Amino acid sequence: MTGLVYKSTGSWYTVKSEQGDFIECRMKGKFRMKGIKSTNPIAVGDIVDYELEETSDAVTGTIFNIHERKNYIVRKSVNLSHQMHIIASNIDRVFLLITINNPPTTFNFIDRFLVTAEAYNIETILVFNKIDTFDEPTLEDQLYMQYVYQQIGYKCLRVSSTEMKGIDELKEMMIGKVSMFSGHSGVGKSTLVNAMEPSLHLKTKTISEASKQGQHTTTFAEMYDLSFNAKIIDTPGIKGFGIVDMEKEEISGYFPEFFRLKDQCKFNNCLHKEEPHCAIKAALERDEIAWSRYNSYLKILEGDEENYRTDTYDEDRKISDETRNQK
Numbered sequence: 198m199t200g201l202v203y204k205s206t207g208s209w210y211t212v213k214s215e216q217g218d219f220i221e222c223r224m225k226g227k228f229r230m231k232g233i234k235s236t237n238p239i240a241v242g243d244i245v246d247y248e249l250e251e252t253s254d255a256v257t258g259t260i261f262n263i264h265e266r267k268n269y270i271v272r273k274s275v276n277l278s279h280q281m282h283i284i285a286s287n288i289d290r291v292f293l294l295i296t297i298n299n300p301p302t303t304f305n306f307i308d309r310f311l312v313t314a315e316a317y318n319i320e321t322i323l324v325f326n327k328i329d330t331f332d333e334p335t336l337e338d339q340l341y342m343q344y345v346y347q348q349i350g351y352k353c354l355r356v357s358s359t360e361m362k363g364i365d366e367l368k369e370m371m372i373g374k375v376s377m378f379s380g381h382s383g384v385g386k387s388t389l390v391n392a393m394e395p396s397l398h399l400k401t402k403t404i405s406e407a408s409k410q411g412q413h414t415t416t417f418a419e420m421y422d423l424s425f426n427a428k429i430i431d432t433p434g435i436k437g438f439g440i441v442d443m444e445k446e447e448i449s450g451y452f453p454e455f456f457r458l459k460d461q462c463k464f465n466n467c468l469h470k471e472e473p474h475c476a477i478k479a480a481l482e483r484d485e486i487a488w489s490r491y492n493s494y495l496k497i498l499e500g501d502e503e504n505y506r507t508d509t510y511d512e513d514r515k516i517s518d519e520t521r522n523q524k
């Protein structure tokens with residue numbers, strides 16, 4: 198039998214059968230997917246083959262095969278730096294939820310996320326949430342951030358999950374698709390799912406006053422069927438976003454605005470650092486590429502892990518202010 202994985206808790210997987218029943222399944226023995234080394238062999242969104250096992254008091258399943266994944270989104274596993282964690286697979290669209298300061302989302306974090314999504318060929322839409330809370334400076338920061346990403350070609354939405362603003366436009370983009378919500382803890386992913394489908398009553402929690410960070414309320418990725426012919430995967434908040442091993446030369450290919458200019462660099466193996474006649478550096482000087490993007494690029498190139506800290510955010514804000522002042 199074939200089904201779709203809706204939830205994974207590590208040892209048990211909730212699979213929806215083609216008939217629409219939910220079956221709790223385990224994985225057969227120690228089989229591993231070929232190719233990728235991940236801490237979780239089966240992820241939400243996987244299509245699996247399973248057989249039923251009936252005992253006197255329950256019907257469970259045993260998964261013995263995973264169908265080839267159309268795509269998947271991964272992050273480096275926190276503890277095992279060479280292993281990956283598959284957040285979800287077979288996704289049509291990712292909506293990256295961003296809040297400006299409650300909790301703060303940095304340019305660097307967004308760029309790391311986008312690079313990974315570009316590498317795995319998954320369309321990402323930026324959703325600025327909590328617009329109802331903005332004061333004048335926050336609004337300016339948000340509009341600037343949106344400007345940076347719209348210039349590159351990323352679609353941006355502005356929503357308030359608590360005041361139901363922008364929800365219809367978002368729904369429209371989800372019809373007939375499997376979407377995933379991602380972003381830091383506390384940005385309002387589960388609240389947004391509830392806004393679209395109040396009957397789900399997903400657990401949400403206020404962010405900590407002291408640290409201005411979310412409290413990791415959602416602990417497992419889970420898929421939900423929505424009443425307007427859409428599927429959504431709500432995920433736990435992510436902290437740092439380690440980029441999965443990439444060749445240095447490959448990285449700028451995942452910055453679309455760099456990629457468009459690459460051919461104009463003098464050297465075809467240009468890393469856009471100190472090389473002469475670099476089209477990316479020239480565009481940067483002309484303010485056609487945002488400094489925040491270039492800084493993220495350099496950080497990824499250097500391979501340092503992003504640690505999600507508020508001081509990184511201040512650094513990024515400074516960069517955005519500097520960039521703005523140059524205009």
Ligand SMILES: Nc1nc2c(ncn2[C@@H]2O[C@H](COP(=O)(O)OP(=O)(O)OP(=O)(O)O)[C@@H](O)[C@H]2O)c(=O)[nH]1
Pocket residue numbers: 326327328329330356357358359360381382383384385386387388389400401402403404411412413414415416432433434435
């Ligand atoms: N004012 C306002 N508050 C919001 C909005 N969206 C979410 N919140 C609040 O933000 C807090 C965190 O929301 P959650 O939905 O739990 O956040 P999450 O992204 O699911 O967090 P994790 O599950 O920890 O990853 C809650 O107190 C929500 O009520 C919004 O648009 N406006």
Ligand SMILES: [Mg+2]
Pocket residue numbers: 386387388400401414415431432433434
């Ligand atoms: Mg949540």
Ligand SMILES: [Zn+2]
Pocket residue numbers: 462463467468469470472474475476477478
């Ligand atoms: Zn160059």
